[in-house]
Amino acid sequence: MAAEPLSTVTQATTASARPKRRGSRTATWFPYFLIAPAIAIILLVVLFPLIYSFYLSFTPYRLLKPETLAIRWDDVLINYRRLLEDDIFWRAFGNTIIYVAVTVNLQLVLGLFLSQLLARVTRGQSILRTLIMVPMMFAPILVGFQYGWFFNATVGIVNGGLRDLGLIQTPIKWLVDVPLGMISIMIADIWMSTPVVAIILLAGTLSLPSEPFEAAEVDGASPWQKFRFITYPMLGPFITIALTIRSLDMARAFDIAMIMTGGGPANRTELAWTYINRLALNDRNFGLGSAMSFVTVVVTLVFTLYFFRQLIKSRIVY
Amino acid sequence: MRKRLILSFALALVALLGVGLVNAQDALPNDGAMAGTDMDLTGVTIRMATIGNAPYELAYTFIPMFEEATGATVEIVFKGDGFQIDKKLTQDYATGAVDYDVAWDHTSFYSAYVPYLEPLNAYFSEEELAQFSPAIINASTIDGNLYVIPRHADISVVHYRTDLYEDPANMAAFKERFGYDLAAPTTWRELGDQATFFANPGENFWGTQWAGKEEGLSGRFYELLVANGGNLFDADLKPIFNNEVGVATAQWLHDLYQAGTLPPDMTNYLWPEVAANFCNGQMAVYTEWYGWYSYFQDPASCPNVAGKFGLVRAPVGDGGIHSGWAGAHGYSIPASSQNKQAAAQLIKFLTSEFVLTEESRQGALPVRNDVWARIQGDAESAERQLDRDRLVLAQTQLNEDFFTPPLIADWINASNIIYPAIQEILITPDIDIQARLDQAAADVEQMMTDAGYYDS
Numbered sequence: 159m160a161a162e163p164l165s166t167v168t169q170a171t172t173a174s175a176r177p178k179r180r181g182s183r184t185a186t187w188f189p190y191f192l193i194a195p196a197i198a199i200i201l202l203v204v205l206f207p208l209i210y211s212f213y214l215s216f217t218p219y220r221l222l223k224p225e226t227l228a229i230r231w232d233d234v235l236i237n238y239r240r241l242l243e244d245d246i247f248w249r250a251f252g253n254t255i256i257y258v259a260v261t262v263n264l265q266l267v268l269g270l271f272l273s274q275l276l277a278r279v280t281r282g283q284s285i286l287r288t289l290i291m292v293p294m295m296f297a298p299i300l301v302g303f304q305y306g307w308f309f310n311a312t313v314g315i316v317n318g319g320l321r322d323l324g325l326i327q328t329p330i331k332w333l334v335d336v337p338l339g340m341i342s343i344m345i346a347d348i349w350m351s352t353p354v355v356a357i358i359l360l361a362g363t364l365s366l367p368s369e370p371f372e373a374a375e376v377d378g379a380s381p382w383q384k385f386r387f388i389t390y391p392m393l394g395p396f397i398t399i400a401l402t403i404r405s406l407d408m409a410r411a412f413d414i415a416m417i418m419t420g421g422g423p424a425n426r427t428e429l430a431w432t433y434i435n436r437l438a439l440n441d442r443n444f445g446l447g448s449a450m451s452f453v454t455v456v457v458t459l460v461f462t463l464y465f466f467r468q469l470i471k472s473r474i475v476y
Numbered sequence: 477m478r479k480r481l482i483l484s485f486a487l488a489l490v491a492l493l494g495v496g497l498v499n500a501q502d503a504l505p506n507d508g509a510m511a512g513t514d515m516d517l518t519g520v521t522i523r524m525a526t527i528g529n530a531p532y533e534l535a536y537t538f539i540p541m542f543e544e545a546t547g548a549t550v551e552i553v554f555k556g557d558g559f560q561i562d563k564k565l566t567q568d569y570a571t572g573a574v575d576y577d578v579a580w581d582h583t584s585f586y587s588a589y590v591p592y593l594e595p596l597n598a599y600f601s602e603e604e605l606a607q608f609s610p611a612i613i614n615a616s617t618i619d620g621n622l623y624v625i626p627r628h629a630d631i632s633v634v635h636y637r638t639d640l641y642e643d644p645a646n647m648a649a650f651k652e653r654f655g656y657d658l659a660a661p662t663t664w665r666e667l668g669d670q671a672t673f674f675a676n677p678g679e680n681f682w683g684t685q686w687a688g689k690e691e692g693l694s695g696r697f698y699e700l701l702v703a704n705g706g707n708l709f710d711a712d713l714k715p716i717f718n719n720e721v722g723v724a725t726a727q728w729l730h731d732l733y734q735a736g737t738l739p740p741d742m743t744n745y746l747w748p749e750v751a752a753n754f755c756n757g758q759m760a761v762y763t764e765w766y767g768w769y770s771y772f773q774d775p776a777s778c779p780n781v782a783g784k785f786g787l788v789r790a791p792v793g794d795g796g797i798h799s800g801w802a803g804a805h806g807y808s809i810p811a812s813s814q815n816k817q818a819a820a821q822l823i824k825f826l827t828s829e830f831v832l833t834e835e836s837r838q839g840a841l842p843v844r845n846d847v848w849a850r851i852q853g854d855a856e857s858a859e860r861q862l863d864r865d866r867l868v869l870a871q872t873q874l875n876e877d878f879f880t881p882p883l884i885a886d887w888i889n890a891s892n893i894i895y896p897a898i899q900e901i902l903i904t905p906d907i908d909i910q911a912r913l914d915q916a917a918a919d920v921e922q923m924m925t926d927a928g929y930y931d932s
Contacts (some may be wrong), residue, residue: 218926220889220927221566221567221569221570222566222569222570222588222589222592222885223590223885223927224570296572306744310741310743311739311740311741312680312682312739312753312758313680314741327678328677328678328736329677329740331740331741331903332741332901333741333744334740334741334743334744335903405768419744420689420744422896422899423688423743423744423896423899423900423902424687424743424896424897424899424900424903424904425687426895426901436892439536439563439566439567440563440891440892441892441893442566442570442588442888442889443889444570460909
């Protein structure tokens with residue numbers, strides 16, 4: 159067969175490609191068309207409020223005083239400046255960091271422990287798994303009421319028990335004293351959310367390959383050595399996922415803290431979220447509350463980036 | 477046959493219901509005049525956001541009568557305590573999310589809502605308003621515009637446990653310890669002594685207590701301050717609660733808490749918790765609103781204190797002034813309501829002689845002259861002396877001791893700065909009270925400066 163001239167081939171290719179390209183352009187735009195309503199809704203309910211509250215963070219806006227909605231150009235950063243000068247802001251921030259660090263790490267340790275126990279149970283595992291998930295079924299607000307009552311100084315079950323056992327004569331001020339107030343809230347959160355960590359790590363443990371364990375068995379490794387040098391490193395990605403989910407989910411602790419102490423007394427158990435609520439809704443100082451929200455968002459983003467970097471690293475190791 | 481049976485049954489049911497309604501009408505609890513029921517509101521739905529909890533619920537049980545008489549439907553879309561509903565109203569007014577026609581209000585709170593409220597002067601005649609206490613109507617009026625129709629008044633009265641105060645052993649022990657007779661307190665110092673005497677933390681029994689947060693605490697501090705001869709603000713609205721009277725007042729509260737006289741977690745209490753503690757018999761003496769009276773006297777609800785407590789006028793402080801932090805609950809109409817006339821009709825009904833008589837029989841302090849007359853008439857035939865005495869006492873307090881917090885839009889904002897300071901003073905053993913009050917005063921002044929109070 160004689161070879162066709164190059165130009166003819168090119169022309170033919172071009173001609174046949176044209177309608178195809180038109181088709182692919184349609185194909186390129188069609189998915190965007192389909193998701194446009196979702197994007198529009200997200201812009202409306204997420205982006206617009208975000209931009210608006212960012213604007214508010216530069217205004218002295220107070221609820222019920224619409225005349226304060228304009229930016230004060232002589233002192234644009236007034237809210238951010240006042241936050242940095244505010245002792246309660248720093249206390250709330252410090253409390254939040256301690257709260258997240260202690261709570262998430264204790265949840266990890268307890269969750270890991272529970273997951274390893276559950277992984278080794280041979281009978282009734284499904285019942286145990288269901289039981290361990292019971293705290294997750296409670297709304298945080300109910301957990302707050304429950305633990306608020308447990309730790310109530312005068313009628314609470316904890317002081318009642320200690321008094322009946324003769325261990326105390328006068329009530330312990332669980333929700334008042336430093337650091338008992340923070341510890342009480344942390345216990346409530348740990349009770350509620352440790353099962354989340356345990357379930358994630360149990361899933362990870364059950365998905366691990368058996369060969370490394372069989373090889374370790376042959377080499378005579380002890381149970382601790384198998385956990386320390388095989389299970390724990392291989393669970394790395396799952397641990398990071400659990401830590402990330404819990405850290406980002408920490409804002410749910412707002413409900414528990416609000417019900418148990420409301421950030422008080424005298425701001426002693428103030429967390430970033432309770433303080434935002436206090437500033438914006440109790441004190442009606444929406445400008446200052448918005449500024450604090452953005453500071454919290456920036457810090458949360460930094461945490462998120464850090465955890466995701468750790469996640470990627472642990473995947474490489476695995 | 478079967479159809480006829482069903483029809484007969486249905487007719488019998490309708491007849492029974494009809495008889496029931498007639499009987500219900502016949503068995504009205506009082507013959508006070510109803511109001512607001514003289515307009516046909518068929519098809520109109522009136523939505524309402526209001527206060528809940530024991531002393532407030534009775535009025536809402538009469539709403540079906542209003543619905544039946546007018547054809548309107550009333551929906552209560554929100555109920556919460558005073559602070560919860562304040563937050564809801566604040567957010568709803570600010571965001572334009574108000575979807576109700578009648579809103580709970582209070583003389584301590586309404587000043588902040590004024591731009592969002594409908595002036596009520598056009599909906600209530602002079603004749604209708606003449607029945608209400610002029611002092612409370614004045615406290616509900618700004619620049620000639622009436623914004624709140626009062627429902628009942630609030631002023632604190634000392635509640636003390638007569639079984640404890642009249643116990644000879646207690647009387648002797650008290651006299652030996654303090655050098656004077658144990659009797660209902662007439663001064664705050666006496667109340668403090670008695671609370672200290674009776675407190676027994678090991679037995680979960682407390683000398684006294686109050687609401688320990690929000691306006692419940694700052695208001696209590698305010699009335700103590702006034703009784704001691706001080707005040708929160710001067711004539712120019714500059715904070716002065718950090719002067720020596722303020723420090724002495726805060727010191728007195730601090731000492732009571734640190735001595736174990738007050739419950740350790742009082743700083744988490746609001747009104748219902750405090751009332752529950754008195755009802756449970758866990759407290760000797762305290763100041764409480766009148767509205768809980770019938771609840772405390774009911775052996776079914778409060779067997780530990782029913783018939784075992786007395787009431788006396790709020791004590792005087794070091795300034796020789798009786799405490800009298802007071803206010804009034806009431807109803808307002810949001811300016812955005814689409815059913816303002818219908819809302820006014822419902823308010824007329826809820827603040828009518830008929831409904832308020834029932835609320836006052838339960839214990840609330842009347843705001844209407846005709847209701848005062850009725851419950852005083854009731855009291856004449858009451859078996860309990862206290863049922864009669866409390867009314868005389870309440871009238872004395874309302875006439876002589878009544879004072880509201882400053883009627884400024886930022887009162888609650890100021891209160892939100894003051895109460896954490898008082899909490900800190902209460903619960904911190906070694907605290908520089910002067911320094912903490914100075915800081916709170918500076919923060920209040922800053923807030924008021926931002927809000928433009930000192931712009932000349």
